[in-house]
Amino acid sequence: MHTGSVTTPFGRRSMTLALVKRQVAATEIKQGKSVDKWKVFRDVAEARETLGLQDRSVAVLDALLTFHPSNELRQDKSTVVFPSNVQLALRAHGIAGATLRRHLAILVDAGLIVRKDSANGKRFARKDSHGEIETAFGFDLSPLLARAEELALMAQEVVAARTAFRRAKETLTIYRRDVRKLISAAIEEGAEGDWQSIEDTYLDLTARIPRSPSRADVDDLLDEMQLLYAEVVSRLETQGETEFNSTNAAHDERHIQNSKPESINELEPSSRKEQGAKSGGNSLLRRPANASFPIGIVMKACPQICDYGSGGAIGSWRDLMSAAVVVRSMLGVSPSAYEEACEVMGPENAAVAMACILERANFINSPGGYLRDLSRRWERGEFSLGPMVMAQLRANNGDTVRRA
Known part of the structure; x- marks a missing residue:
């Protein structure tokens, strides 16, 4: 049975307070607790990178567990194994002696085993008159028993992160495919707009995908690819609406020409009203901004506006619009210029534009004049926020922001 004492290592190996703490923790095991040693081993193997283990370290732990006679580690039974280095090396697939000692030390440092050395450093066990182990010296596996729940949770987090x-x-691959095919269709079918520029942006983005991307690489690239996808779809939707409106206008004109003269005065006011509504019906204007630009992407592209949010943070589109009003005043943008932008672009998109202007404030001579120019270009269909936000994303990744 485990005695609960703290022991120091034999020979030149030093004792540290961290080792003392681990040994004490290993003794604080709930009465009667038991675990399947191979279940704990699988959790350790799954979480090996988190624990700082190498594959050889896991192999050595596997070998150590084979010397424990039962499949269970129990609080009321001895958890000390005492194989010689020769036996242990054989079960660890012929690992070299120096390598074995190094990985045993790694397992100790990771808090998975504890050395319980005898007076002369030998590993052995003393048995009582009934043949039961009374005292054993070697490697104590009780930390695996003590940390079983922690190791299981660690393994679950690793699996969840790997799945995510x-x-x-997979999502990045799908967006990449969709953007590529949509751009190709737009170019091949002669859709209006600077599609070559969009394609150049796409090629630049795909060229930045590493051969073996990290999770951070994928997340950043996915944000930008989603933004580019939203920009492409918005342009195609806008063109579709323009073609639809043109068809309706031609139909209305034929209808008016074929109607009786006295009906013209009745139709014209209604027609003008409908055309006015259509002119503000661009999908980019009326769609909520968060449908085109996830708030997380806007915050990555324009982090400075967070300083003007309530409590120094922005967690919603309402927070962003409130902060944009503060920024407008701070940059000297007139209320009329901002109101015009809200009316033309929509309040959410106007707030995004103000956030981008704030990022480039040092490069813009007249923020108010610049915002009015954006509003006029938006009305003419010559400007959308996608490239502007993407430029800020690249700028925050180290690219140079040029003077507007």
């Missing part, structure tokens, strides 16, 4: 990473890579 795989899904993020």
Whole structure:
């Protein structure tokens, strides 16, 4: 049975307070607790990178567990194994002696085993008159028993992170495919707009995908690819609406020409009203900004506006719009210029524009004049926020922001 004492290592190996703490923790095991040693081993293997283990370290732990006679580690039974280095090396697939000692030390440092050395450093066990182990010297496996729940949770987190990473890579692949095919269709079918510029942005983005991307790489690239996808779809939707409106206008004109003269005065006011509504019906204007630009992407692109949010943070589109009003005043943008932007672009998109202007304030001579120019270009269909936000994302990744 485990005695609960703290022991120091034999020979030149030093004792540290961290080792003392781990040994004490290993003794604080709930009465009667038991675990399947192979279940704990699988959790350790799953979480090996988190624990700072190498594959050889896991192999050595596997070998150590084979010397424990039962499949269970129990609080009321001895958890000390005492194989010689020769026996242990054989079960660890012929690992070299120096390598074995190094990985045993790694397991100790990771808090998975504890050395329980005898007076002369030998590993052995003394048995009582009934043949039961009374005292054993070697490697104590009780930390695995004590940390079983912690190791299980650690393994679950690793599996969840790996699953999320795989899904993020799959999502990036799908967005990449969709953007590529949509751009190709737009170019091949002669859609209006600077599609070559959009394609250049796409090629630049795909060129930045590493051969073996990390989770952070995938998340950043996915944000930008989603933004580019939203920009492409918005342009195609806008063009579709323009073509639809043109068809309706031609139909209305034919209808008016074929109607009786006295009906013209009745139709014209209604027609003008409908055209006015259509002119503000661009999908980018009326769609809530968060449908085109996830708030997380806007915050990555324009982090400075967070300083003007309530409590120094922005967690919603309402927070962003409130902060944009403060920024407008701070930058000297007139209320009329901002109101015009809200009316033309929509309040959410106007807030995004103000956040981008704040990021580039040092490069813009007249923020108010610049915002009015954006509003006029938006009305003419010559400007959308996608490239502007993407430029800020790249700028925050180290690219140079040029003077507007």
